[in-house]
Amino acid sequence: MSELVESETSPLGQPRSGGPVAMRLENVAVSFNGRTAVRDATFDVTKNRVTSLIGPSGSGKTTLLRALNRLHDLTPGAKVSGRILLEGTDIYRGNITVTELRSRVGMVFQRPNPFPTMTIYENAVSGLRFNGIKKKAILDEAAESSLRAAALWDSVSSRLKVTAGQLSGGEQQRLCIARALALDPEVLLMDEPTSALDPIATLHIENLMTTLKSRVTIIIVTHNMQQAARISDDCAFLLMGEDRAGELIEFDATEKIFNNPADSRTLDYTLGRFG
Amino acid sequence: MNVAGLAPTPDTGHELRAEIRRTSQNARARRVLVSRVMMTLCAVAITLAAVPLVMLIFELLQKGIPVLDTTFFLKEPQSPTLLSPNATGGVSNAIIGTLALSIYASIMAIPVGVLAGIYLAESDSKLASVLRIVSQTMAGAPSILMGLFAFSFIIQDLHIGFSALAGSFALAVLMLPVIAISTEISVRNVPQTLREAGLALGAKPHKISLKVVLPTALSGIVTGVILAISRAIGETAPVMLVIAGGYTDSWKPLDPVSALPLTIFMNAKSEWPSLRAQTWGIALVLVAFVFVLSLTARIWASRKQKVGN
Numbered sequence: 001m002s003e004l005v006e007s008e009t010s011p012l013g014q015p016r017s018g019g020p021v022a023m024r025l026e027n028v029a030v031s032f033n034g035r036t037a038v039r040d041a042t043f044d045v046t047k048n049r050v051t052s053l054i055g056p057s058g059s060g061k062t063t064l065l066r067a068l069n070r071l072h073d074l075t076p077g078a079k080v081s082g083r084i085l086l087e088g089t090d091i092y093r094g095n096i097t098v099t100e101l102r103s104r105v106g107m108v109f110q111r112p113n114p115f116p117t118m119t120i121y122e123n124a125v126s127g128l129r130f131n132g133i134k135k136k137a138i139l140d141e142a143a144e145s146s147l148r149a150a151a152l153w154d155s156v157s158s159r160l161k162v163t164a165g166q167l168s169g170g171e172q173q174r175l176c177i178a179r180a181l182a183l184d185p186e187v188l189l190m191d192e193p194t195s196a197l198d199p200i201a202t203l204h205i206e207n208l209m210t211t212l213k214s215r216v217t218i219i220i221v222t223h224n225m226q227q228a229a230r231i232s233d234d235c236a237f238l239l240m241g242e243d244r245a246g247e248l249i250e251f252d253a254t255e256k257i258f259n260n261p262a263d264s265r266t267l268d269y270t271l272g273r274f275g
Numbered sequence: 276m277n278v279a280g281l282a283p284t285p286d287t288g289h290e291l292r293a294e295i296r297r298t299s300q301n302a303r304a305r306r307v308l309v310s311r312v313m314m315t316l317c318a319v320a321i322t323l324a325a326v327p328l329v330m331l332i333f334e335l336l337q338k339g340i341p342v343l344d345t346t347f348f349l350k351e352p353q354s355p356t357l358l359s360p361n362a363t364g365g366v367s368n369a370i371i372g373t374l375a376l377s378i379y380a381s382i383m384a385i386p387v388g389v390l391a392g393i394y395l396a397e398s399d400s401k402l403a404s405v406l407r408i409v410s411q412t413m414a415g416a417p418s419i420l421m422g423l424f425a426f427s428f429i430i431q432d433l434h435i436g437f438s439a440l441a442g443s444f445a446l447a448v449l450m451l452p453v454i455a456i457s458t459e460i461s462v463r464n465v466p467q468t469l470r471e472a473g474l475a476l477g478a479k480p481h482k483i484s485l486k487v488v489l490p491t492a493l494s495g496i497v498t499g500v501i502l503a504i505s506r507a508i509g510e511t512a513p514v515m516l517v518i519a520g521g522y523t524d525s526w527k528p529l530d531p532v533s534a535l536p537l538t539i540f541m542n543a544k545s546e547w548p549s550l551r552a553q554t555w556g557i558a559l560v561l562v563a564f565v566f567v568l569s570l571t572a573r574i575w576a577s578r579k580q581k582v583g584n
Contacts, residue, residue: 069475099477107475113468117490130478130486179476 019046022187022217023068023105027082030063030072036245037063041082043236043251045187050209050218052232052254054225056274059238060246061221062110065189068219069105070098086187103131106180106216107189111196112172114164114179120147121160123175127183142182149215150178151208170201177208181216188212190220194227206231225270229258237266338552339559347556352522352538361549366557371524372439372532373564377508379443379528384450385500391451392458392496397484407459410452421445422513430517437519440528445513450503457499461492498576505568509561511536535561 021044029039038060045051053061063072070091072078084091091101106127114123122129124143133139143160147153152174156167164175173193180188190209194202209218209231222228228235235254238246250257250266261267268274346365353364391410395403425445429435465488473483489496514534520541521531539557542550 071471071474074474099479102475102477109468109472109475111468113466113472115469115472115487115491117493126473126486127476127478130473130476130482176472179472183476 019049021045021085022047022087023219024085025068025082026085028064028067028084029081030060030067031079031081032075033077036243038238038246041236041238041248043234043248045217045219046234047217048213048215049233050213050220050231051234051236052228053219053221053236053238054223054228054269055238055246055249056240056269057223058240058244058246060240061238062191063246064238065191065219065221068187068189069102069107071107073098099131103127103183104185105187105189106183106185108173108176108180108191108193110192112169112176114167114172114175116163116165118164119161120156120164120167120175123164124178124182126179131183146178146182147175149181149212150174151204151211152178168201170197170204173197173201173205174208177205177212181212185216187217187219190218192221192223195223202227225258225272229254237261237263237269239265239269335555335559335562338555340556342553342556343559347553351524355547355549360547363547363549363553366533366535366538366553366560368522368524369533369535369538369557370560371526372518372521373508373535373561375439375526375528375532376443376446376514376518376534377504379439380446380450380507381500381504383443383447384454384503388451388454388503389458389496389500392455393462393484393489395455395459396462410455413448414452414456417512418449418510419512419516421448422516424448425513426516436529437517437531438529439518439525439532442514442518442532442534443528445517446507446510449510449513450507453503453506454496454500457502458492458496461495461499462488464495465491494575498572501568501572501575505565505572508564508568509536511540515540535564 023045025041025043025045028041030037041064053065055061066072067080068084068091070080072080080092083093085094086096086101086104089096091105115126118126121143124146125133125139128139128142144153144157147156152171155171156175164172167175173196177188177193194205197205206227209220212218213233220228220232232254234252235257236251237249237257239249241247250261250263252261257266258270261270348365348370349367350365351368352366353362355362391406395407395410422445425441425448429441429444430437435441469487469491470483473487474480478486511534515537518534518537519531520533520537522533523530525532535557539554539561542554542557545551
């Protein structure tokens, strides 16, 4: 692990920012029933930064993201190859259970998906309860701190006992963020978390991400290039190849990707010439 | 507006637009006419469908209400005699019998049906697809089959005798596929994103089933169960072979019992006008039972929609 932190560049030549590494991807490829959906993803996710995955539809952003907490495990025919290291531990072959991995790598989905039969409070602590924690004091504290962290506490503290369906879309998504934060994860994966939200709710979530990165490393898939430019520190650009498999074209600091990319295709995409 | 350097374009679209306007006006007149004719046909169809229903309810109330009194609800039946041709007694035995039958049948059918439905929804195995076909076929099978099966299995093979148990067994077999199928549909309708949310929080699959999927599907499951009970309550065929139509009030599973639909069947062919008149009261009570149950089912179903958004 210390070796990872000290190395100047990642072993496969992709440049990185030099900070401590939260997750390292080495030649990651995902295939479904033998058909490759994304390949050649090699980059380091630096701690306490926001890393965005951008690219047109079909470039494999979401597929790649879902490999990072093994959500493909239950898909029949799905295969993940290459290595994904969380703090130096291979998450597919190393000494880590899926349950532990998912409590250390949280996820927020494209559409807000709070549990509809649970109250706001129950949603916030659902991850802890799934993992067997029953002590009320711990749950109460986790509920308050995670809802505060998701900037939701002030508006819901008086109605923790109402079902989550009564919140607005933006509030529901922040509840989903709180639900993930309650497990105190090291990495938070976000799959187009604002694509179903209005601009104001989107702004709230974006501000939240900037605040949260001091506490958790964020990896976000986004269709919205302005969003990637606004909130991310590092950026991976993916593109669908000729065989319809997505591949990593370029990974660098967001500023470099948008202002001075190494690959001309990256420039074409960020300038809006296609996609 | 002309931009400098560009020649003004002649307005060639003018005639086309006029033509479109003419055609669309003609088309509109035709649409209005067709619409009126169709609306009239719909109204006629609705009336045709509603008339028998309204007549039935009217007759049910008109002939049923007069026979409803405390004797009707609280007394066991009597045989009318030439000296007292109107001494029919009541139908408390059939009311209690119907309640007992549906309670015992529910105790047998609900746990098995719900678990089977969950299995059908969660499993992709060969066994599941076979079971699915079997339950779909069973749901459509004529209900007298269940009575025949209960007769041969409970009474002839197990020697248990004509009883509430045998009748509720027949009804349970009838309810089972209905409950299993509606449970399967409700569980399948739980959005995949909720399961994924559970997985992403580190929940084991069985915890997701118990804490996320089942509570979300619950209102749909309850609706299906209630509809199955209300179907079973009205059935005559499966019970008439096996419950012996007992004349005394009894909640005991091994006693012969009666049931409301069976009593209608028996009384309707009686030579006593007083007994034939009583059938309308029984029918009214039966319809009231079913009405209350379907109303409850509707309330549960609408609850589901509220939770669903």
